[in-house]
Every structure is written in C-alpha cells, then in structure tokens.
Amino acid sequence: MRFFTVMLRHTCRNMLLTWKSQGMTLFTVSLSVLIFSFFYLIYANALHLGAALDDDLRLIVYLDEEPPPPMQEEYRRKILKFDQVERIEFVDSAQAFKRFEQQLGDNRDVLGGVPADFLPPSIEVYPIRSMDSLSRIKRFSDYLQTLPGVLKVQYGKEWIERFYSFIQLMRVVIILSGSLLIMTTTFMVAHTIRLTLLSRQQELELLRLVGATNNYIRTPFLLEGALQGLLGAGSGMAALLLLFNWIKLQFAGPATSSLLPFTFFSWPVVLLIVGLATLLCVIGSFSAIRRFLQL
Amino acid sequence: MDTSPPEAMIDLIKVSKIYPPEVQAITDISLTVNRGELLFLTGMSGAGKTTLLRLISRMEKPSKGMIDVAGMDVAKLPQCKIHLLRRKIGMAYQDFKLLPERTVADNIAIAMEVVYRPKSSIEKRTRDLLEQLNLTQKYTARAGELSRGEQQRVAIARAVANWPEIILADEPTGNLDADTTARVMDLLHRHNRKGATILIATHDKTLYQQDTHRVIELSFGRMRAPQAEMPDADDAYGEFIPPVSEV
Ligand SMILES: Nc1ncnc2c1ncn2[C@@H]1O[C@H](COP(=O)(O)OP(=O)(O)OP(=O)(O)O)[C@@H](O)[C@H]1O
Ligand SMILES: [Mg+2]
Numbered sequence: 001m002r003f004f005t006v007m008l009r010h011t012c013r014n015m016l017l018t019w020k021s022q023g024m025t026l027f028t029v030s031l032s033v034l035i036f037s038f039f040y041l042i043y044a045n046a047l048h049l050g051a052a053l054d055d056d057l058r059l060i061v062y063l064d065e066e067p068p069p070p071m072q073e074e075y076r077r078k079i080l081k082f083d084q085v086e087r088i089e090f091v092d093s094a095q096a097f098k099r100f101e102q103q104l105g106d107n108r109d110v111l112g113g114v115p116a117d118f119l120p121p122s123i124e125v126y127p128i129r130s131m132d133s134l135s136r137i138k139r140f141s142d143y144l145q146t147l148p149g150v151l152k153v154q155y156g157k158e159w160i161e162r163f164y165s166f167i168q169l170m171r172v173v174i175i176l177s178g179s180l181l182i183m184t185t186t187f188m189v190a191h192t193i194r195l196t197l198l199s200r201q202q203e204l205e206l207l208r209l210v211g212a213t214n215n216y217i218r219t220p221f222l223l224e225g226a227l228q229g230l231l232g233a234g235s236g237m238a239a240l241l242l243l244f245n246w247i248k249l250q251f252a253g254p255a256t257s258s259l260l261p262f263t264f265f266s267w268p269v270v271l272l273i274v275g276l277a278t279l280l281c282v283i284g285s286f287s288a289i290r291r292f293l294q295l
Numbered sequence: 296m297d298t299s300p301p302e303a304m305i306d307l308i309k310v311s312k313i314y315p316p317e318v319q320a321i322t323d324i325s326l327t328v329n330r331g332e333l334l335f336l337t338g339m340s341g342a343g344k345t346t347l348l349r350l351i352s353r354m355e356k357p358s359k360g361m362i363d364v365a366g367m368d369v370a371k372l373p374q375c376k377i378h379l380l381r382r383k384i385g386m387a388y389q390d391f392k393l394l395p396e397r398t399v400a401d402n403i404a405i406a407m408e409v410v411y412r413p414k415s416s417i418e419k420r421t422r423d424l425l426e427q428l429n430l431t432q433k434y435t436a437r438a439g440e441l442s443r444g445e446q447q448r449v450a451i452a453r454a455v456a457n458w459p460e461i462i463l464a465d466e467p468t469g470n471l472d473a474d475t476t477a478r479v480m481d482l483l484h485r486h487n488r489k490g491a492t493i494l495i496a497t498h499d500k501t502l503y504q505q506d507t508h509r510v511i512e513l514s515f516g517r518m519r520a521p522q523a524e525m526p527d528a529d530d531a532y533g534e535f536i537p538p539v540s541e542v
Contacts, residue, residue, distance in 0.1 A: 002411045203394055203405075209354070210453070211381035212409040214374075 010220035029232025032181040059125040062151040093117040189284030225285025229278030301329040310360030320346040335503040336496040338513030344496035385459035391450040395439025424452040443470040
C-alpha cells in the first residue's frame with residue numbers, strides 16, 4: 001500500500017515536470033486511438049449491416065419448369081452440398097404470383113387477366129451470413145447456373161460486390177491505422193519517458209545510492225506509460241463517442257434512423273481497445289527504461 | 296553489544312583501485328573495522344580517502360582485492376542486490392549530492408522513502424535531525440539555496456536518517472565552524488553509541504586529536520602505521536592547526 005502511494009507520488013511529480021511533452025503524448029495517443037477506432041467502428045457496423053440485410057444476400061435460381069419432387073430432391077442435394085448454404089426454399093409459380101400480388105398491394109388490379117403461372121418457378125438459396133460466403137458468392141452463382149433446367153441466377157450482384165470491396169478496403173485501412181497506432185503510441189511514450197528520465201537523472205542516481213530497489217526506480221515510469229495510455233485511449237474513445245453521436249444527430253431523420261442501424265462499440269470492445277493501447281504504452285515505456293536506465 | 300566479541304563489519308583485504316587509465320588511487324589496503332567502531336580516516340588531499348569510502352559502498356569496484364561489508368562480498372554483489380548493501384550504509388558525500396530543486400525535508404526524506412517508512416515517521420525523524428543540526432528554520436527551504444555549511448549538515452542528516460548500521464562521513468565538517476562541528480560530531484557519536492559503525496574521512500585534526508578512537512592515515516593510496524596515540528606528531532601536510540575546540 002505504502003509502495004503504491006510512494007510510486008504514485010513519484011509518477012505525478014514526473015509527469016508535472018515534463019507536462020508539455022506529456023500533453024503532446026496524450027494528444028498523439030488519443031488521436032491515434034480515435035483514428036483507429038473510428039475506422040474500426042465503421043467496419044464493425046458494415047459487417048453488422050451486411051448481416052442484417054439478409055434478404056439481399058439471397059440468390060434466386062429461376063427454373064424453366066416446375067420441378068417434380070424427385071427433381072427437387074436432386075436440386076436440394078446438389079445445392080446443400082456446399083457448406084456455405086444455410087437453407088433453400090422452393091417457390092412455385094403460384095406462390096410467386098401471390099407474393100407479387102402482395103407487393104403490389106392496392107395496385108393489384110393491373111394483374112387482372114394475367115395467367116397465374118406467368119412467373120417462373122424458382123429456388124431461393126440463402127447463403128450463410130458471413131463475409132466469407134459473400135466473397136464466394138460469385139463463384140457459387142456460376143455453379144448454380146450450370147445446373148440443368150436453370151434459366152438464370154439472380155442476386156444483388158452490384159450491391160454485394162461493392163459492399164464486399166468496401167469491406168476489403170476497410171480491412172486494409174484498419175490494418176494501416178492499427179500500425180499507426182502502435183508506432184505512434186510506443187514511439188511517443190518512449191520519447192516522453194526518455195525526457196523524464198533525463199530530467200531526473202540526478203535524482204535517479206541518488207535513489208540508487210540510498211538503496212532503492214530496481215522496482216522502486218522503474219515502477220513510476222511504467223506507471224507513467226500506463227497512465228498515458230489509459231488517459232489517451234480514454235479520451236480518444238470519448239472523442240469517438242461524441243463524434244458518433246454528432247453524426248447520428250446529423251442523419252437523424254424519421255426514416256434513416258431505422259434504415260441505418262448504427263451502433264457504438266459494446267463495453268467489452270471499448271475496454272479491449274483502451275486496454276490494448278495502455279499495454280502498448282507500457283511496452284513503450286519499458287523499452288525506454290531498458291535503453292536509458294542501466295539497472 | 297559492547298561486551299560481545301568484536302565482529303568485523305567492514306573487511307578489506309589487499310584492496311587496490313586503479314582509475315582508468317593509470318591513476319593508482321588505492322594500493323594494497325587491508326583494513327578491518329569492527330561492528331560499533333568509530334574510525335577516523337585521514338591523509339592529505341588526494342590520498343584516496345573518498346575512493347576508499349566509495350569502494351565500501353560499491354560506488355566503485357576494486358581493481359584488486361576483496362571487500363566484505365556486513366557479510367556481503369561487495370565486489371561480487373550483483374546489480375539487483377546492491378540495494379541491500381546500500382540500505383545498511385548511510386553516506387554523507389563530500390559533494391553532498393543534494394537535489395537543489397527540492398526542499399531540505401525532501402532531501403532527507405528520500406533515504407527513508409526508499410525503504411517505505413510511513414510518512415509520519417519520516418516527518419518526525421526529519422524534524423528531529425534538523426533540530427539537532429540547528430537547521431529547524433530550513434525545513435521547507437530549497438536545498439540549492441542553502442549555504443555550503445547548511446548543505447553539508449543536510450547531507451549528514453540524510454546519511455544518518457535511516458539509523459544505518461554503517462555511516463560513512465566524507466569530510467563531514469569541512470565547511471563548518473567550531474560550534475556546528477561539535478553538533479555534527481555529537482550526532483555521529485550518538486549514533487555510534489547506539490551501535491552504528493562509523494568511518495569519518497577528514498583533514499581536520501581537531502576532530503580526532505582528543506578522541507580515543509582509532510585513526511588510520513592514508514598517504515598516496517597506502518596505509519601508514521596506525522598512529523592513534525599521537526596523530527599530531529606527524530604533520531604530514533603542514534597546514535594551520537586551528538585552536539582546539541571543545542568537542
Ligand atoms: N573518478 C576518478 N577518475 C580518475 N581519477 C580519480 C577519480 N576519483 C579520484 N581520482 C584520483 O584518485 C586519487 C584519490 O582521490 P580521492 O578523491 O580518493 O582523494 P581524497 O583523499 O578524498 O582527497 P580529498 O581530501 O581532496 O577529498 C586522486 O589522485 C584523484 O585524482
Ligand atoms: Mg575526498
């Protein structure tokens with residue numbers, strides 16, 4: 001207990017002594033955390049969105065004629081052999097007609113006189129909702145095209161492909177901003193710790209002379225790194241939350257709020273990001289100690 | 296503790312120290328200091344007194360020979376165990392080694408903080424020492440603003456603050472008047488009576504002239520024969536001897 005109060009006092013004194021570079025470091029750390037978590041938030045929401053829009057992920061395989069039950073079994077067997085497929089559903093002409101009627105709603109009288117079997121029967125294939133299956137959807141649809149009796153395979157091609165490349169891009173951006181985060185935090189923290197070490201060289205030497213343990217000398221600097229990480233990442237996260245709410249407010253229409261179900265990180269994710277940033281800072285200060293404090 | 300058989304606290308065996316490149320500071324010194332002893336170390340400037348004290352507290356490693364302090368082989372002590380040795384030793388450095396930006400109280404407290412003494416006890420001990428050294432007014436003064444003599448007393452206060460088993464005082468009275476010198480010697484004697492082993496390096500003959508304690512004289516890094524009985528008979532450095540003060 002006494003140990004920690006003494007350590008904390010040392011840490012505070014250190015940080016006050018080099019408050020300018022402390023401020024710089026805090027700013028850099030929080031900015032890096034903000035940038036990284038901003039992109040990560042977009043990515044997470046995009047994934048979420050992709051999973052939510054399952055209807056658009058469905059492939060519709062149009063058939064030239066109503067398949068008899070053994071044929072249906074054949075189709076089922078051939079399609080389900082792909083483990084990316086969650087389930088399939090047969091829709092015959094009559095069902096398709098009924099759905100179409102429902103979609104038209106009040107305008108359904110335009111269908112007057114149209115034969116009930118003018119829509120082709122189809123198979124609706126629901127792939128597993130994951131990015132992995134999205135990436136293979138094109139090859140899968142090519143395969144479905146080769147099945148006998150298939151007129152045409154339809155899916156939200158454009159949309160899915162664009163969405164998929166967006167997700168790919170986001171992955172790259174996240175990796176880049178993540179490495180930026182790692183480099184800036186460790187570098188900046190190591191830099192400030194080095195400044196503190198230099199400004200207190202005389203005292204550190206004296207501490208050693210009067211019988212301080214290595215831990216006694218080291219701990220305040222590790223604590224300083226941890227504090228920088230904690231404060232920096234915390235304020236970065238707070239800034240992101242503010243930004244998030246502001247953006248939400250800008251788009252707050254009656255329709256869009258339900259259309260774009262954006263959500264902030266859950267608590268565990270927030271804690272994870274803050275914890276990782278803190279860990280990085282501790283590593284940064286540790287490397288500075290290793291280099292500049294011959295213990 | 297005076298009745299128990301003498302036990303070596305500091306034991307030097309044929310110790311030499313050569314500073315790079317070729318400065319022979321200490322040559323072949325063998326010396327045993329018993330627990331509870333008070334010993335004066337004299338010799339002219341450059342004789343190697345400071346070097347000897349630095350060797351004992353492991354601020355330097357000997358070039359040759361063995362040093363044993365409180366049962367520890369000082370030369371072989373690994374870096375991570377040096378604090379065990381340093382905690383047994385309180386040293387008043389010739390150049391004081393005070394932190395000029397910090398207060399007098401902070402400078403003294405630092406020695407007690409590293410062994411996690413409770414705050415109240417630190418404060419009490421600090422005030423007590425300052426009073427004994429006639430520095431009560433300077434509790435919150437910055438160490439850098441003190442006079443040399445005041446700084447010297449703060450350095451001594453820090454050295455004895457933890458009641459160390461061994462006190463090494465390097466020229467503890469160099470900047471002090473007779474009265475204040477007496478106070479400092481009083482403080483050191485008091486710690487000696489409580490069992491501390493004390494080494495005092497000094498030029499000041501008046502410190503030991505009337506004293507019955509052992510005196511060792513260094514000359515060009517070598518030990519002269521003990522001359523505790525008649526230290527002033529050999530005036531190695533014909534300097535002015537101040538009038539004897541009442542120690
Ligand atoms: N760090 C060092 N590097 C090189 N030579 C040194 C070093 N420290 C001391 N010396 C030399 O070692 C010799 C002994 O020095 P030391 O400081 O031990 O003398 P001293 O007896 O304490 O003198 P004084 O009474 O003036 O304090 C001197 O010749 C000095 O020049
Ligand atoms: Mg000296």
